[in-house]
């Protein structure tokens with residue numbers, strides 16, 4: 166099983182869209198995929214039409230003492246082979262508890278360990294804040310995918326995110342390969358073209374050589390719950406990005422604990 170953290174400390178850079186498109190691509194290729202929505206805003210959960218009221222069983226239950234197992238929280242989705250653990254608003258309170266409850270930073274990794282035989286890939290959609298939930302995802306992941314908007318401000322956010330990942334990597338003493346995915350690219354703007362060039366110069370080897378273009382069909386997909394099968398330039402770009410990510414062979418297999 167490969168665990169992928171999809172993370173960036175900056176909001177609105179395409180994390181949820183990326184998670185959804187990569188997961189769908191993997192499931193359509195016959196892989197057994199689990200999505201875990203770690204973002205209290207629950208965009209990914211809503212994209213699958215899971216109602217917010219009453220709050221669904223989901224990610225938060227992994228962190229309390231309810232004894233809920235990850236396997237029991239996974240719900241089927243409209244896509245064969247793709248399961249989802251829904252986010253609940255209560256996730257937002259976890260950051261406070263984390264400070265006082267030792268061991269909570271590794272709760273997700275422990276839960277994933279138990280479902281290794283059930284899934285080929287687990288994708289973790291992270292919130293845009295460096296808190297307990299993101300640290301859990303980075304500690305548990307086998308690889309990190311950082312979607313980054315192609316504009317000058319977003320490049321600062323990217324540098325912060327990669328520094329954070331390197332800190333976590335040092336403390337867990339296991340490599341965390343990092344892959345950068347340029348998103349929301351507008352080739353008609355000079356700042357877009359310039360930012361993409363900068364990305365490739367600064368992070369050579371870690372950046373997908375393409376870029377996901379602005380595409381209204383991708384923008385509308387989650388809101389309309391038609392996230393299941395968007396088509397068009399954006400969806401095509403994600404297919405190519407997934408192929409590139411899978412071709413990065415330096416990702417080590419998970420070691421036995």
Ligand SMILES: Nc1ncnc2c1ncn2[C@@H]1O[C@H](COP(=O)(O)OP(=O)(O)OP(=O)(O)O)[C@@H](O)[C@H]1O
Nearest residue numbers: 176177178179180181182293349378379380383384
């Ligand atoms: N390639 C694209 N073209 C057009 N719109 C896009 C594209 N990718 C994402 N969007 C839209 O941009 C917005 C932000 O995307 P998304 O929710 O995936 O980002 P996020 O990083 O997960 O955001 P947040 O930090 O708020 O969770 C959404 O409305 C989404 O539909």
